[in-house]
Amino acid sequence: MKDLIDYIVKSIVTKPEAVSIEEIKDESGIILRLTVDPTDMGIVIGKSGQTIQALRKILTVRAMAENSKVNLQLIETEQPQKTEE
Helix, strand or coil: CHHHHHHHHHHHCCCHHHCEEEEEEECCEEEEEEECCHHHHHHHHCHHHHHHHHHHHHHHHHHHHCCCCEEEEEECCCCCCCCCC
């Protein structure tokens, strides 16, 4: 599932090298923690959250096929502050 989200997200963002996904397995299922460049957050979230909802729906279908549960978390990173010279 990590590979699926990695492929999709890297295809839609402007800085694919900044995409990272951490996979955590626990008793409730799989948690995928997605981190992208702060400038790409809007692209991944989408208008009214439609893109992130679609990613979660794709994961849900894949998880059902594998008889497991999955949760996708989008981790917000801070943008570096610009210093005025």
